[in-house]
Amino acid sequence: MSGTVSFRDWLTAETTSSPRQASFQRLYFGWLRLRANPLTLLGLGIICALVVIAIAAPLIAPGGFDDQSLDARLLPPSGAHWLGTDDLGRDIFARLVYGSRTTLYIATLVAVIAAPIGLLVGTTAGYFGGWVDGALMRINDIFLSFPGLILALGFVAALGPGLRNAIIAVALTAWPPIARLARAETLTIRKADYIAAVRIQGASSFRIITRHIMPMCLPSVIVRITLNMAGIILTAAGLGFLGLGAQPPAPEWGAMLSTGRSHLTGAWWLATAPGVAILVTSLAFNLLGDGLRDVLDPRAE
């Protein structure tokens, strides 16, 4: 490419010369629309900040999250302990900072498990139709006939408490809405000419689904999982609060809240900060998800 054409020109060129340029252009124009909404940017900013905090946790809170000192128990917020200390004398700010790792870990893993399952089930059901569709969607309906938390509680009861099992349980409750969405998308494109063309060329069903249908469903699935992420984080925090998620001494915001429960009258700061952290995180995902939906799906409003 000649040096006189700037990257920006390449992105805004009226005619595209390669598929890659076309998709970069789409991303760029999407970003321009996303940028126009300050609330969406706020959400994105909070999530980025959270990622930075999680990565830099040892730098921000050099004391570590499990530094107990029993003579410094239940201290109110002060210069030394910005958010006070808990019932074992651990710095709440440090635990909050490290807790962002747990939260992002849960969020990422749930997305990585639930999105492919939902995508696979949804596209398969939509592409084949008939009894395959009927059977898969029936299973989907069964999972959808529970509120997420109740189903997750059932799975945790069966698998046993712990962070890993909580993640599996939440992921098992998170895939059905994605499958339903992927199916709806597949139904609109499975009769498209390009699919027929690939089939005539002799592509297998597996290849058609994974290479030609799934990529088309991906944008809406990403929006959906971002929108659902707030609910996923709340469900995971709920499990932690009930003592079924991450086990002590791991710093988890929901579990930190539940210690605050026994010190309601004496030490209000125990329950306040972790709750604000959960609220801000799920709010950020809601804001970002709303913005993404407006960009990628103009039909919504």
Added chain:
Amino acid sequence: MLIAILKRAGSIAATLLGLLALTFFMGRMLPVDPVVSIIGEQADQATYDMVFHQLGRDKPLITQFYLFVRDMLHADFGNALFTGHRVADDLAKVFPATIELATFAIIIGVVVGVPLGMLAAVYRGSAIDHVARVVGLLGYSSPTFWLGLMGLIIFYAALGVVGGPGRLDVSYIDMVEPHTGLLLVDSLIDGEYEVFWNAWRHIVLPGTILGYGSMAYISRLTRSFMLEQLRQEYIIAARAKGLSKMRVIWRHAFGNIAVQLVTVIALAYAFLLEGAVLTETVFAWPGFGRYLTSGLLAGDMNAVLACVLIVGVIFIGLNLLADILYRVMDPRTK
């Protein structure tokens, strides 16, 4: 029409069967040997074999599933080890507490949420629309258990204007006959106004906090339904005919979204069961949610499975109810 009903019934039956299969499967996933949890580690092999046989574990899986389904259909959920009672009896005792709480919450959700959504739609882009949006977003994003704790810290511990955890102060417990199991109703039937007042002070905070989530949901959907209607030409026609703005909004537009709203409210009510699990834990509310979590922490699979199954059935039931109401109320579906 008949075929539609039969199809619907068949699909419900299939979903119910799937629900049973899922709970059955959950019960079998347990890494703990259920026989050992009954007889303990010390028991000899003969006892073990006997209990193994009594539990039906020596039968083929499909027979076990059949027996499971038979028990469940007879509402025989077995005994809850952590309370020592039959699960069915326990549930009958705890459910009214949850229904009282959830009903209080849904009333808040509807009474505040519907007008808020209507105002936000009518005055779109105004201050009230933004307020409604923020209130809604916070409602979606807040952990209800945290709101509960904050509420207790502020209104109970600091200000003392509401009752604390539980449904009643200790001194009032068992003072009224359980006619309906709903304390607010029972106390009025017995004319015990002091008990009513005490129960009221206890339910206000958890009920409002639980209702906040449904309010966010209901107001957001009311707004979008309403915007959809206000765009229609018949609204302009009605206004052009000289009808007042109020009349057009409430009689014409609202009349058309009422049916959709009923569906939304039925679903919101079902989702309150989920919120109830956490809210009841925070407020030590002796309802279904707390029963479920106590069962969970005690590792009592009978209680947990019964609760999960019942929530599933209620969910399917409310969905069906919403569907039926929709058909009955909306003249276009006839």
